[in-house]
Amino acid sequence: MAELEGFEFGKSDFVLLDEVTMEQFLENLKLRFEKGRIYTFIGEVVVSVNPYRQMDVYGKDAIDAYRGRELYENPPHLYAVADAAYKAMKRRAKDTCIVISGESGAGKTEASKYIMQYIAAITNPSQRAEVESVKNVLLKSNCVLEAFGNAKTNRNDNSSRFGKYMDINFNFNGDPTGGHINNYLLEKSRVVQQQEGERNFHSFYQLLRGGSDELLKSLHLSKDPTDYTYTSPGASVSTSSSDDRSCHRAVMGALKVIGFSEEEVSSVYKILSTILHLGNLHFETDGESVQVVGGDSVRHISELTDTEPESVNKALLYRTVATGGGEVIEKGHSEQEASYGRDAFAKALYERLFAWIVGRINSVIEVKNYNPALHGKNTVIGVLDIYGFEIFDNNSFEQFCINYCNEKLQQLFIELILRQEQEEYHREGITWQHIDYFNNQIIVDLVEQPHKGIISILDEACLTAGKVTDTVCLDSMNHKLGQHPHYTSRKLNPTDKSMEFHRHFRIRHYAGDVTYSVEGFLDKNKDPLFQDFKRLMYNSSDPVLKEMWPDGQLSITEVTKRPLTAATLFKNSIIALVDKLACKEPYYVRCIKPNEVKSPMLFDDARCRHQVAYLGLLENVRVRRAGFAYRQPYERFLQRYKMTCEYTWPNHLMSSDREAVEAIVVQHGFEGDVAYGHTKLFVRTPRSLFTLEQERAALIPILVLFLQKVWRGALARMRCRQMRAIYKVMGCYKRYKVKAHFWEVERRFASVRNMTDYGKSVEWPTPPAALMQFHKITQHLHRRWRARQIVKNIPPSDMAEVRAKVAALGALSGERLDWGFNRAWERDYLANARDCPLTSSNFVRITKELKNKDQYSQVLFSGFVRMLNWFNNTKDRALLITDKHIYRLEPKKHFKVQKRIPIETVTSLSVSSGTDQMVVLHTVSQEDVLVYLQSGQLGPKQDRVGELVGTLCDHFTRVRKVHLPVRVCSTGLQVHMSGKPKSITMETRPGQNTADFKKSRGGFTLLLAQ
């Protein structure tokens, strides 16, 4: 129930009336109309009263207020129904339709436009170009259809003279993807004749008043509608000509937007002009033959239709007939026949033009490349804006068809809203007080029943050969339908003077009695058009025109089958329409026209009462009040709302869904507002449902989060299991790699003990990364083991030499080129007879004494050297290093000790990185010993520097327990002589035989042989 409006505006839903009476209904309708509230609900049905003034209720604010809202959240509005239809379509993927009904001028077309504008405004939030263009074409199509299909009538300045049903297709996103327009029964008789005060279709006046001079010239038209028979009577009917002009521009623009090519637009205007020229043709007879009178019209028509003037002339004056024997003859028209043929041709031209325009728009908006698997369900909202019930002073065939159509729609309304509703309550076992309503099926049958119905009788009369007049047909109806409660005529009811004999019959329609004049019924039903015109058009060189007349292809002898009559065609299209609507969820807009004078102030009680009555609005309120707004099978209801109740979420443990639904209802305290059917739950007020919807909407995000949480947890656990498996596999593989490495090392090194090099030549397998450290340690261990094996086999006597070599290796750290490691180190060279055969015995003797005297226990090194004396002259001397002292001996004087310094005074050694034999023993007292070792007989080129360095270092480390630093210099050496720093440079000098020192600027130069 609509709220949010004070009661000073009346009741926004007729369901809230205190009593459902016509008086109260009208009172409320009037109050609301006067207060500017033109819309009122009956449940989901909107009753709309034409305000006849611009209302400020269709703006963006209003659209925003209704968008996505429930029906009862806002005051009644077209937008509320449009949104309900859209929501049903989007939420439940239901096809829906909005049926707009009401009499001419009640505001149906306006309502349909507002509904379409609303749908266009709320869709395509992402502004996708293709959707925007579909929307644009859908909206623009109204302008074109109104220009060609609407006309000013006495009831409505913009009366739709055709029925329109538009399907709008939506994709799963709820965005429009296309559409389709069905048009019904265009009132084509208007092309040639209009009632007093009415006009022809707008398109003619728009062309004449709005077309550019150039365009009109090319069409051979003047600007004045009074120049043309077909538009002349309507020319003086008051509408502002500027309207026609601006509409012409708008239509041209719309045609362009929709996608009509320039040629197509030109063809459209040529056809309109052809019709106008046709109207100006007259026929005259000289008693023998009939002639066309009308100036240049025939020429213009032939030019505009791209046909030969003779053919046009011929088609206007003759008809081709096939004789019984298959012969084809040309039969001249009488004056009357020619005029009749001309008018029929003009009407047919316009009708086909209109149908072609609709088809052309459809070809643009039809859904293309639709694939349900890809695009999801394609849903539809249909909008029906069809002529309302018509009762004129003189009602003809058109009114008969229109009123039949309204009977059919009323029947659909009854079916869907009244009967089905009541039947369902009965079926579901809901206590229900039956509400009487008038079922108009009987009237529908009166019109459409096969064999007995009026249409059948008309068709039969049309089929009968010979001259069957309208009166004969009326007689036949009187005869066949005389007993029908809804049919009468003067013959059946001679006292009723409101009908004429042989002319009138009356149908008691659900909306009121309508007296029809049978005059012209048969002709309009047969709707004959000479085949010659069809052929003429088919043979046109204008492709657009040709396309409109495919049946002109048949030659006269082929045209045997009678075409379906107009009434049957209309009946079939209306039955198809009703079938289309019946399978959709319907929403209704019931339009009411408040007065006949288009006044925004006047509320004509009698007129409104009549409309309320025939639209069945009171019954609608009664059914609604007695009924339930909403129903749903238990399982569907449960599925939708189970999350709102702790006993039903996620699954209930009750014996049936019905009990579970009861639990939901009880939890929300709606017990008084529902009824339980056999299979469905019925909810009386939408408010209860709204509460449930709100609660559901609030819970959905929580559920989504919950599901996300569970799913994320499941994903994480899955990932975790995967990772664990990966680590396990990796662990196994790593262990295997480690083991494989062990096995390989074991295999390769198994027999190293027996190898001569103790496995030095064995290549180590590349270890896995995890065993890198282990690899280094084992390599180290192996090296140590190998060293141990090697060292173990060295005899104790060689140990000193080995140690000295090791010490030298460490001290020189690979910086000296040659250090004599691959020869035996004799140490005491002066005592060695092989090295110094001439002096060794002498030396041995002398050192014996020295040993006794200085109490040393071991000679560390002895040999001849070249060194500097006190006066810095170089001399050959002998060097003896014992574990106690360092001696300088004079070999020429029986190795007399010239100088002796205690070995502990040596602080460090310096040698060069080359192959020279220079050694500096640095002393604490800065009285450094600078010697150049000389080799003896054992090898003239022997290096003894390494030996001296190694022996001293080993001695200092092992015996003296101090580290003796050794400097290996690549350039010069620094020494101290008598405390003074001197530098020793080296120089290779050609011609130098033996190395020798020479005094230089800052110290000495060691001259080396080349």
Ligand SMILES: Nc1ncnc2c1ncn2[C@@H]1O[C@H](COP(=O)(O)OP(=O)(O)OP(=O)(O)O)[C@@H](O)[C@H]1O
């Ligand atoms: N909501 C509205 N606001 C303002 N004016 C309106 C509204 N509805 C209708 N009208 C006025 O009423 C006129 C007739 O309305 P409309 O053409 O929609 O009637 P209709 O029911 O389609 O009639 P017909 O059956 O003849 O086509 C409009 O031209 C417009 O002037």
Ligand SMILES: [Mg+2]
């Ligand atoms: Mg209309």
